[in-house]
Amino acid sequence: MSAVTHTGASSSGAHLDALTDEAITIIREVATECENPVLLFSGGKDSAVLLHLAVLAFAPARLPFPVMHVDTGHNFAEVIEYRDRLVRDWGVRLVVASVQDSIDRGRVVEDAGPRASRNRLQSVTLLDAIAAHGFDAAFGGGRRDEDKARAKERILSFRDRQGRWDPRQQRPEPWALLNPRIRKGEHLRAFPLSNWTELDIWRYIERHGVPLPGIYYSHRRTVVERDGMLLAVGGPVVPEPDETPFVAVVRYRTVGDASCTGAVESEAADVYAVLAEVAAARITERGATRADDTFSESAMEDRKREGYF
């Protein structure tokens, strides 16, 4: 029998073709059935691929809905520049929902201390913005292979009036026949990339030349090592007395709130090198780079129940 190797060993063009057709079909369906959709855009690779697919889905017409960035204020400067360049080049309307505004208006209270993160606060900002703009569907770049709670979620995922996900009461979703019916005040999250893996995302980026923020590729950066992760110094991360900053050659596998997103040591300077690295990876992208998911066994499920992405 044939030798079994890791996911990365097979290069599967037909598989990526099918994922691409599936994602475009979902995007068209939700955008057509819902009155006021929005695409959640973080500047990370998954949302870049999602936005690229969405633009293709309606070409040559313009994207018929806006994109929304939930801005924690703890950003990588390169990501904000990239976001602004991309929406300009692709002719997309951008809405920014600011966590700082939520803090200023007293909607959320920020944790104190050197290890505080605004990651969890995003849920309130996101739900407030969805309500304020009257969005009835929000596209997200979530993938089922990211996390065990995400692996359970439907492509079209229902949120009640409080924005909550109830994993025990999900609507059945036979075939690709999406049921977008909701009552006023409720909304849907749509995940066209549900069936994609990290490697599929990179194959798509390679195939279509999708631009990404430079921090996804190898560069030199001053970091501290904290809880086994390399966190960039500057911005929200302040070295503690027992931490010594040092310069490392790194790249980011995910891009999230700068306070809790770690870099990995890497020499992969272009998409081909990254593809090889991802194919050989032995640690998941969230395990390697997200402090927020290592808090507890059900960290993602708990956040999702509160309305997280």
Added chain:
Amino acid sequence: MLVTTPTTTPTTTLRIATAGSVDDGKSTLIGRLLHDTKTVFEDQLQAVVKASRRYGDGETNLALLTDGLRAEREQGITIDVAHRYFATPRRSFIVADTPGHAQYTRNMVTGASTSDVAIVLVDARHGVVDQTRRHAMIAGLLGVDAIVLAVNKMDLVDWNEGDFLSISKEVHEFVDALAHPVPVTAIPISALLGDNVVERSLRSPWYEGPALLEFLEHFETRAHIDRGARVHVQRVIRPQGGPQGDFRGHAGVVAGGWLRIGDEVTVLPSGQTATVAALHRWGAPVHEAGPGHAVVVQLATDIDAARGDVLVAAGGGPVVGADVVVDVCWMVDRKVDAGSRWWFKHGTRTGHAVVTEVQHRVDPTSLDLEHVDALGLNDLGRLRLLLSDSIVADRYHSLPESGRMILVDPADNTTAAAAMVHHVEVAP
């Protein structure tokens, strides 16, 4: 500016779903498959080792790789379908690990509906139980290409060939009696120990067939028979102004066959015809498009074709009508009886549906057809519906993409049924 070139290479995807009763080892099998194909990452495995200790399992419980919800891990059961992914050099796999409890049958339907192959597990000690039959029947109804009967826990019956053969015979007989029989391949396994999962086991010298993964890697899905292409129109693409101002295209997915530039298509239900002037896939022009391709079709003449309409190429023989008979998996507590009103979605057409007749319920054990007044949660049966709008449909078992529907409860918007078109009544 986005530039893209559609390409195809021959690696294929196989979608598989687990099925079978509670504790027959579905999640353990998928965990074993992921583990032994080296798809499990180190941090995932560490998390499972830690959780196994926490939930009091003696050994590493591979089921925790897919039982990802807190409620599932606390109770040691699967509540909802989990999707996992792995690949070998031959093939990419999308796996739906589904729950065994009768109360979560709707989640099993969700997982199995998109699958090419259903792996039906049976505990070798207990043999075939009601839930085995129910799931095999649902798999047949949904039209999977094959059932793998995985007779599991063979280590607990000392790899007794007789036990394996009698379970295999019983399942074969049951599946052969279904309205839509499916080929069955039986494999003796131990999901816990990994026998005959990825590698053939030395403990079953009497078994000469393939290990499970070997079977899945080599299984050929049913060849597409060209029934004539059809495209259920999702939306009309019309740029507002600009250089593309006069562009008008119909977006949708191709099903049933291939569509080429120059082909004549009929718009149903209206019956107008037009020629395909241009085809686009992923924003770029293409000469032809086949099953599953997400396309935009430009027609040579400007005719009325809107969301819900279907473009049908010559040779396609769908039936247009509003009086339809469907087989259903009923998935909500609210019962369905004659006179009850629902919302339907077929292709891209939506509207209201009134049940005019409950024709029968199928007993999932005996396969007897029972005359009942209503169907309830988890029932399988046949309904006649009168729709507010005509649909352009095929029989589900000839072309699933054009023969499937959902019914939705208008009271709370939950999806109430997976429905498969048996036939469309045509007025004499």
